[in-house]
Amino acid sequence: xxxxxxxxxxxxxxxxxxxxxxxxxxxxxxxxxxxxxxxxxxxxxxxxxxxxxxxxxxxxxxxxxxxxxxxxxxxxxxxxxxxxxxxxxxxxxxxxxxxxxxxxxxxxxxxxxxxxxxxxxxxxxxxxxxxxxxxxxxxxxxxxxxxxxxxxxxxxxxxxxxxxxxxxxxxxxxxxxxxxxxxxxxxxxxxxxxxxxxxxxxxxxxxxxxxxxxxxxxxxxxxxxxxxxxxxxxxxxxxxxxx
Amino acid sequence: xxxxxxxxxxxxxxxxxxxxxxxxxxxxxxxxxxxxxxxxxxxxxxxxxxxxxxxxxxxxxxxxxxxxxxxxxxxxxxxxxxxxxxxxxxxxxxxxxxxxxxxxxxxxxxxxxxxxxxxxxxxxxxxxxxxxxxxxxxxxxxxxxxxxxxxxxxxxxxxxxxxxxxxxxxxxxxxxxxxxxxxxxxxxxxxxx
Numbered sequence: 001x002x003x004x005x006x007x008x009x010x011x012x013x014x015x016x017x018x019x020x021x022x023x024x025x026x027x028x029x030x031x032x033x034x035x036x037x038x039x040x041x042x043x044x045x046x047x048x049x050x051x052x053x054x055x056x057x058x059x060x061x062x063x064x065x066x067x068x069x070x071x072x073x074x075x076x077x078x079x080x081x082x083x084x085x086x087x088x089x090x091x092x093x094x095x096x097x098x099x100x101x102x103x104x105x106x107x108x109x110x111x112x113x114x115x116x117x118x119x120x121x122x123x124x125x126x127x128x129x130x131x132x133x134x135x136x137x138x139x140x141x142x143x144x145x146x147x148x149x150x151x152x153x154x155x156x157x158x159x160x161x162x163x164x165x166x167x168x169x170x171x172x173x174x175x176x177x178x179x180x181x182x183x184x185x186x187x188x189x190x191x192x193x194x195x196x197x198x199x200x201x202x203x204x205x206x207x208x209x210x211x212x213x214x215x216x217x218x219x220x221x222x223x224x225x226x227x228x229x230x231x232x233x234x235x236x237x238x239x240x241x242x243x
Numbered sequence: 244x245x246x247x248x249x250x251x252x253x254x255x256x257x258x259x260x261x262x263x264x265x266x267x268x269x270x271x272x273x274x275x276x277x278x279x280x281x282x283x284x285x286x287x288x289x290x291x292x293x294x295x296x297x298x299x300x301x302x303x304x305x306x307x308x309x310x311x312x313x314x315x316x317x318x319x320x321x322x323x324x325x326x327x328x329x330x331x332x333x334x335x336x337x338x339x340x341x342x343x344x345x346x347x348x349x350x351x352x353x354x355x356x357x358x359x360x361x362x363x364x365x366x367x368x369x370x371x372x373x374x375x376x377x378x379x380x381x382x383x384x385x386x387x388x389x390x391x392x393x394x395x396x397x398x399x400x401x402x403x404x405x406x407x408x409x410x411x412x413x414x415x416x417x418x419x420x421x422x423x424x425x426x427x428x429x430x431x432x433x434x435x436x
C-alpha cells in the first residue's frame with residue numbers, strides 16, 4: 001500500500017488537472033458549446049487509468065470534428081490556405097487584419113477607438129464573406145500576397161487592399177472576465193511596428209461598445225487595463241492560434 | 244545433489260534486472276506525458292480565458308503566486324532531501340524529515356497543476372519569444388520529469404544516484420519554469436496580489 005503513494009500523487013494531480021480543464025471548458029464562452037460539453041462528459045469517465053492522456057484526447061477530436069463537419073472547400077490552387085494579412089484601410093483611418101486558416105477566416109477591423117468589429121466566416125472560391133456583431137461584415141477576394149475588398153463596422157465603410165504579414169506583425173486578441181463581463185481586446189500590428197487596438201468592454205453583448213485599447217507590449221505580449229493584465233495571443237491563420 | 248534454483252545465490256540472480264531496464268518504462272511514460280502536453284498545447288486553440296480563482300486581480304497574478312508557492316515547496320524538497328542523504332554537516336535527519344519531503348512535494352505538485360492547466364488551455368504552447376518558448380518546453384518537460392520521478396520512487400534496488408538525479412532534474416526544470424514566468428511577471432509588473 002505504502003509503495004503506491006507516488007502513483008496516488010500522480011493520479012490526484014491528473015484528476016485535479018482534468019477537473020480544472022473541464023471547468024475551464026464549461027466556463028469558456030464558446031461558439032461551439034455543444035462539442036465542448038460533449039467532450040467534457042466523455043473525458044470524465046476515463047480519467048483514472050493514464051495520468052495525462054485523457055486531458056489531451058477530448059478537446060482535439062472535438063475541434064477536428066467541428067472543422068471536418070464543415071462543408072469541405074474545393075482545393076484552391078493559387079491561394080494559400082494559411083496566411084495572415086494586415087494593413088491600413090483606404091484613407092488610413094484604421095487597420096484591418098485577415099487571418100485565413102484552411103476554410104475558415106477571422107478578420108478584425110478597428111480605428112483604435114469605438115469603430116471596430118470581429119468577423120468570422122468561410123472561405124469560398126477564393127472569396128471571403130465574413131460577418132460579425134453590429135452588422136459588421138467583410139467581403140474580399142484574396143490571393144497569394146493580397147486581400148482586397150470592403151469592410152463595414154459600426155456603420156463605417158472602408159475599402160482596403162492589404163498584404164501578407166509575417167512574424168510578429170498581424171492580429172492579436174486578449175480576453176478576460178471582469179465582474180461577470182467578458183472584455184475582449186484586439187490589436188493589429190503592422191510590419192513597421194505600429195499598432196492599433198480597441199477593447200470591447202462587454203464582448204458577450206450583441207452590440208459591444210469599444211474603447212481605445214491599452215498598448216500591447218510586444219515583448220511581454222501583455223497589456224494593462226487598470227490593475228488587470230491582459231495576456232494576448234496571436235490570431236494566426238498560419239499556426240491556427242486563436243481559431 | 245539437487246540444486247534448488249534460488250537457494251545458494253539469491254542476490255546475484257536478481258542482478259540481471261539492470262538499472263536501464265528498470266528506468267526505461269517510467270522514462271517512456273514520462274516522455275509520453277511531456278509529449279502529450281506539448282501536442283495538446285500546440286493543437287488546441289488557445290482561448291485566452293480559463294477558470295479564475297477568486298481573490299486575485301488577474302490570472303497572471305494567480306499563476307505567479309501559485310508557481311512561486313510551488314517553487315518554495317520545491318526548495319523545501321531540496322533541503323529535506325539533502326538532510327535525508329546526510330549531506331548537511333552536523334545535521335542528523337529527524338524522524339519527520341521523510342514526511343516533510345513527501346508532503347512538500349505533493350503540495351508543490353498540486354500547486355503547479357492549476358497553473359499548467361491555465362497555460363495549456365488559455366495560452367497554449369507558444370514560441371513568440373525565447374522566454375515563452377523556454378517556458379513552453381520546460382513546462383511540458385516538468386510534468387514528464389515529475390511522472391518519471393514518481394514512477395521510479397517505489398522501485399527498490401535502484402543505484403543510489405538515480406533518485407537524487409531525478410529529483411535534481413525536476414527541481415531544475417521547475418526553477419526554469421518559475422524564472423520564465425512568475426519571476427518575469429513580478430519583475431515586469433511588480434509584486435502584487
